[in-house]
Amino acid sequence: MEIAIYVLAFLFLLIGVYALIAKKNVIRIIIGIGILEYGVNLLLVLVGYRKGGMAPILANGQSSANLAVRAVDPLPQAMVLTSIVIGLSITALAVALAIRLYDKYGTFDMNDIRDLRG
Amino acid sequence: MRGMSPIVRNIAALLGGVVIMYGVYVTLTGHLAPGGGFVGGVIVMAGIVMLVLAFGGERARELMREHRCQLLEGLGALSFLIIGLLGFLTVSGCFFKNFLPTGKVHELTSGGMIPILNVAIAIKVGAGLTGIFLALVLGCRSAMFRKGK
Amino acid sequence: MAIELFILMLLIFMIIAALIAVESSDLLSAVIAIEAAGFGLCAVDLLLGAPDLAFPQVLVEIVTLVILIRMIMTRRDTSRQTPRDTLRTAVVMLAGGMFLVMVFLAVGGVNTSGTMPSFGHPVMGSFEDTGVSSQYLFRCARDTGAANVVMGILLDYRAYDTLGEATVIFAAILGGYVVLRKIGRKKSKEINP
Numbered sequence: 001m002e003i004a005i006y007v008l009a010f011l012f013l014l015i016g017v018y019a020l021i022a023k024k025n026v027i028r029i030i031i032g033i034g035i036l037e038y039g040v041n042l043l044l045v046l047v048g049y050r051k052g053g054m055a056p057i058l059a060n061g062q063s064s065a066n067l068a069v070r071a072v073d074p075l076p077q078a079m080v081l082t083s084i085v086i087g088l089s090i091t092a093l094a095v096a097l098a099i100r101l102y103d104k105y106g107t108f109d110m111n112d113i114r115d116l117r118g
Numbered sequence: 119m120r121g122m123s124p125i126v127r128n129i130a131a132l133l134g135g136v137v138i139m140y141g142v143y144v145t146l147t148g149h150l151a152p153g154g155g156f157v158g159g160v161i162v163m164a165g166i167v168m169l170v171l172a173f174g175g176e177r178a179r180e181l182m183r184e185h186r187c188q189l190l191e192g193l194g195a196l197s198f199l200i201i202g203l204l205g206f207l208t209v210s211g212c213f214f215k216n217f218l219p220t221g222k223v224h225e226l227t228s229g230g231m232i233p234i235l236n237v238a239i240a241i242k243v244g245a246g247l248t249g250i251f252l253a254l255v256l257g258c259r260s261a262m263f264r265k266g267k
Numbered sequence: 268m269a270i271e272l273f274i275l276m277l278l279i280f281m282i283i284a285a286l287i288a289v290e291s292s293d294l295l296s297a298v299i300a301i302e303a304a305g306f307g308l309c310a311v312d313l314l315l316g317a318p319d320l321a322f323p324q325v326l327v328e329i330v331t332l333v334i335l336i337r338m339i340m341t342r343r344d345t346s347r348q349t350p351r352d353t354l355r356t357a358v359v360m361l362a363g364g365m366f367l368v369m370v371f372l373a374v375g376g377v378n379t380s381g382t383m384p385s386f387g388h389p390v391m392g393s394f395e396d397t398g399v400s401s402q403y404l405f406r407c408a409r410d411t412g413a414a415n416v417v418m419g420i421l422l423d424y425r426a427y428d429t430l431g432e433a434t435v436i437f438a439a440i441l442g443g444y445v446v447l448r449k450i451g452r453k454k455s456k457e458i459n460p
Contacts, residue, residue, distance in 0.1 A: 001271050002386035003374050008278040010370045012285060014363045019289040022356045027294055027339060031301050034331065035285050038308050041324075045315055048400075051387035055316045056416040057152065058408055060224060068404040071416070072316040073389045075400045078420040082432040084323045085156045085243060089439035091331055092250045095338055096446045099254075144322075149413035152318040154421070160326045167333060184444075191440070195433055202430065214426035220412030228412040232422045235429075242433060246440045251330070253447050255337050 009046055013039035026101060026108045030094045037087040041080045048073030121174030130172035137165035145240040149229040155239030162244040167251060175256045187249030194242030201235060270314055271386075277314075281307040294339045302332050319417045 016039050019032025049072055056074040058067055098108070105113050121127060145158030170178040205215030216230040226233075281304045288300035305328040312321040374383050384390050390398065403424060404416055413419040421429050 005274060005386055006374045007370060010367060012282055015285045015289060018359050021359050031288055031297055034301055042308055045312060045317055048389050049315045049387060050389050053316050055318055058414040064405050064408050068401050071404055073400050074403060074416045074420055077317050077319055078417050080320055081156060084327055086435055088327045089436050093439050093443045095334055096254060096443045100446055149415050149418050152322055154418050157322045160323060164326055164330060195437055198433060216411060216423050223408050223412055223414050230412060232413055232418060235422045246436060250440050250443045253444060254334060
């Protein structure tokens with residue numbers, strides 16, 4: 001069961017890489033970048049999970065020693081939090097580039113764009 | 119870009135202020151509950167997106183322009199850096215030293231300079247993403263949107 | 268046991284949604300499928316004890332939906348498949364298969380000692396260890412005064428990384444503005460010399 005969870009998470013990452021490499025439409029490449037970014041965030045959070053653990057927020061009247069024994073790992077969560085917002089900015093930049101590409105070449109198909117060569 | 123029907127416009131006008139207030143609340147209590155500066159900025163941006171979609175492009179272009187958003191974003195990033203540099207002025211200074219007193223846990227004024235940094239980050243992220251959203255959706259007169267499929 | 272079953276079912280749902288997003292020929296269905304994968308990821312985050320991550324995941328989903336649908340507007344994907352495409356797909360599948368085999372061995376499929384930590388037992392030990400995460404959990408309320416340990420890490424212990432992240436967002440948004448300018452520099456020199 002545990003190995004299956006890790007292998008499925010890596011499979012999800014692999015679907016993103018497949019969309020990035022082997023697809024022709026520019027919008028599908030942007031969707032592939034999005035899937036890749038979700039897969040990386042998922043994997044980082046999966047590594048830090050503790051069985052039966054609670055979220056790393058100090059409840060009212062709880063001691064720090066109790067929190068250190070029962071909470072999940074907070075360090076991957078801190079890094080993934082910034083990664084999610086960076087992913088949104090990257091998607092906005094990619095969409096801006098796709099709009100300019102359509103302006104210049106008139107199509108979203110990478111085959112035609114490669115043949116025209118500006 | 120046209121707006122939507124009067125029903126949607128009335129409800130968006132009622133709810134817009136509530137969403138922006140919720141973003142401010144999540145930013146200010148970031149050190150007590152899940153949330154923080156990044157999430158607060160994105161919530162404010164989502165509220166502004168809702169208002170822009172409901173009222174249409176022309177009203178949005180009157181009220182907010184991209185250079186205002188760019189100015190706010192620069193101010194937010196600069197204030198984050200300046201608060202970090204203020205750590206050098208204390209006794210045993212280093213970059214980003216937490217020099218304000220850390221009060222009791224679970225109060226709103228605990229955490230030293232964490233709430234102030236949260237506000238700076240929320241201004242930066244919210245203004246930046248709003249500006250790029252306006253530039254993408256409204257200000258773009260490219261050939262793709264002129265055909266109108 | 269029940270939580271792991273839930274996570275497994277949600278992961279299978281996310282993989283099916285990702286396959287629909289990559290293979291369907293109608294671009295609107297592809298965008299809606301990737302939004303479904305994002306919501307599934309938000310549910311997995313909540314089950315794994317990370318409410319700080321479920322929050323921005325949902326919001327980023329919704330904003331990406333608005334931006335992508337504005338760009339698509341009911342187009343279809345009408346690209347043809349050349350022999351070079353089939354070769355490229357086959358190479359990606361082969362590399363993917365080898366990668367999955369390596370992952371299986373790293374997680375510890377064949378014998379009991381793998382290189383990744385087994386699911387449910389993170390790298391940090393008890394708080395007497397000198398590992399970084401357990402020390403952060405133990406000292407956060409005393410040093411920083413924040414009850415939310417993730418915020419304390421982001422804005423007190425690792426504030427320099429947050430400065431780097433703010434710089435990356437700034438650079439990406441600046442790049443977006445530059446790309447979307449209406450008149451380029453050459454043309455504006457022709458208009459007012």
